[in-house]
Amino acid sequence: MKTILITGGTGYIGSHAVVAFEQAGYKTVIVDNLSNSSLKTIDGIEKIIGYRPDFFEVDLRDKTKLEDVFRKYDFDWVVHFAWLKAVWESCEKPLEYFDNNIVWSIRLFELMKDYWVRNIIFSSSATVYTSPQPSPLKEREQAQSWIKEDFVTWNTSNPYGTTKFLLEVILTDLSKFAGFNVINLRYFNPIGAHESWYIWEDPDGIPNNLLPYIMKVATGELKKLRVFWDDYDTVDGTWVRDYIDVVDLIDGHLKAYELLENIPLSNFPPEGERIATKGFIDNFNLWVGRWVSVLEMVEAAKKVTGKDITYEIAPRREGDLGEVYCNPSKAKSILDWEATTSLEDSLRNSWKFYNK
Ligand code: NAD
Ligand code: WQD
Numbered sequence: 001m002k003t004i005l006i007t008g009g010t011g012y013i014g015s016h017a018v019v020a021f022e023q024a025g026y027k028t029v030i031v032d033n034l035s036n037s038s039l040k041t042i043d044g045i046e047k048i049i050g051y052r053p054d055f056f057e058v059d060l061r062d063k064t065k066l067e068d069v070f071r072k073y074d075f076d077w078v079v080h081f082a083w084l085k086a087v088w089e090s091c092e093k094p095l096e097y098f099d100n101n102i103v104w105s106i107r108l109f110e111l112m113k114d115y116w117v118r119n120i121i122f123s124s125s126a127t128v129y130t131s132p133q134p135s136p137l138k139e140r141e142q143a144q145s146w147i148k149e150d151f152v153t154w155n156t157s158n159p160y161g162t163t164k165f166l167l168e169v170i171l172t173d174l175s176k177f178a179g180f181n182v183i184n185l186r187y188f189n190p191i192g193a194h195e196s197w198y199i200w201e202d203p204d205g206i207p208n209n210l211l212p213y214i215m216k217v218a219t220g221e222l223k224k225l226r227v228f229w230d231d232y233d234t235v236d237g238t239w240v241r242d243y244i245d246v247v248d249l250i251d252g253h254l255k256a257y258e259l260l261e262n263i264p265l266s267n268f269p270p271e272g273e274r275i276a277t278k279g280f281i282d283n284f285n286l287w288v289g290r291w292v293s294v295l296e297m298v299e300a301a302k303k304v305t306g307k308d309i310t311y312e313i314a315p316r317r318e319g320d321l322g323e324v325y326c327n328p329s330k331a332k333s334i335l336d337w338e339a340t341t342s343l344e345d346s347l348r349n350s351w352k353f354y355n356k
Contacts, residue, residue: 002261003027003073005117007060007108008081009053010037012201013123013190013246015045017079019199020250021257022049029073031066032082033059044198060104067111075117079253080105083123083163086208090160091319101163102170109174118279119181121256124168126188126242126285126326127161128152147326149186149283158319168283175279181263182279183256186326187286192245192346193353200353201246210297211243211347215354218307226314227294238294242287242325245341252286255335287328288339297343304347305355 004021008014009030015037018028022045030042030053039055046052058065060082083101084090090097112118129147156162174180191211193200206222207213216222230237263280292300298309331337 001025001027002076003029004077004079005029005031005069005073005075006079006081007031008037008083008123010034010039010041010055011081012037013249014079014081015041015199016194016246016250017081017253018045018053019048019194020247020254021079022053024254028053029069029075030055031058031060031069033057035059041199044196044200047198048194048196060108061100063107063111066107070111070115070117075112075115077119077121077257078108078112078117079121079123079257080108081123085160087127087158087160087319087321088208088317090163091158094159094162097159097163098166102166105167106170109170109180112180113174113178118179119260120171121183121185121253121260122167122171124184124186124283125161125164126186126287127156127158127321128165128168128186129326147285149285149330151326152283157321160319172281175281178279180279180281181260182281183260184281184283185252185256185286186283187244187249187252189241189243190246190249191243191350192247192341193349194247195349197349197353197356200350210241210294211301211350214298214301214309215305215350217309217311218301218305218351219354224310224312225298227298227311228314228320229316230295230313234293236293236295239320240291240293240325242290243292243297243343243346244286244288244339245346248288248339248341249286252284252331252335252337252339255331255337256284259335282334284331284335285326285328286331286337286339287326289325289328290343291325292343300343301347301351304344305351 006028009018010032021028056069156165168184171182175182234240
């Protein structure tokens, strides 16, 4: 049975990956330091799959404890989710984001190399794309068509996006010179929850993200939503994003896994060769191709929850990108993947949790 190390596996997206890969017949092992999640997630995963996944509370910066995990298992794959991920915080603490996200990933890659684990799916991000200059609404459809996977430039919009871009650069060289087989998956705004509602997006404290914040306003836990500015050239002046259901997103990870599994990958160099053979690498945008503005999300949430969502217009948030979108066609054609869950169904699954 293939064994997959899932870093950040008690987090929002990682926990959904654990469920999906276990249900697909793979063995997963979670490494997480619980800095932005809790053991409640392990309980939730157990309720869904019927047994507790292997979990190790390890900080990726602790190479000794991380190596103990590599010694216990013969990993075939790594799916790398563990990350500091708040865009606004990365603008306030850029060095902390570089020190953590890049340095601890290098510790992980050192162990992958030492233990001959060469296959990795990296949870990258659409923030590697330079947000195009705000284009008049009528040109956006055309603009979306050209933001394909090769439209990556160094000129990212915030330190968080820079850490994702830099890691992709490092992984490109590891595939060229250390035989790593790499798939970078770029996505932006996952929403929703597993239909069982035993696992969900449950960040500690006040949510950064739009949907958990709206849900807490709907429950009355928070008084009102601050809408970060409303004078953009969009349908209603508020920012648009491509919100993707987390279960659809994880299906994209499984499809990426199957792609690599079907390629004759050489983890081991031919006899006598000093350097592992050149590895495989590819990038995919996992997007719905559906733009939703902040106020459209508010209206959709009011419809699904039946609650009023009070909001006020507030100044723009540091690090916020402009409209962000890209061309989702490559994942459809090569991975045979596309997102199918409606916005309302994603909100309905989230609301089942918040309204418990
Ligand atoms: P999350 O914070 O819920 O999950 C990240 C997990 O990593 C948490 O459980 C946290 O405890 C763990 N972690 C952080 N630092 C660690 C460390 N040093 N050692 C071990 N574990 C550590 O975030 P998420 O929304 O599930 O995001 C998962 C991945 O997807 C991240 O790489 C993020 O950048 C990426 N991503 C997220 C979004 C989004 O909007 N949520 C969009 C695109 C990409
Ligand atoms: C969505 C929209 C806000 C909260 C996400 C991930 C981050 C990174 C980038 C990808 C924006 C507006 C939000 C609020 C608001 N992941 N908003 N009031 O900023 O797109 O960042 O993608 O790699 O990890 O979080 O997502 O949900 O924070 O904001 O008006 O209280 O909602 O301005 O336009 P964002 P978000």
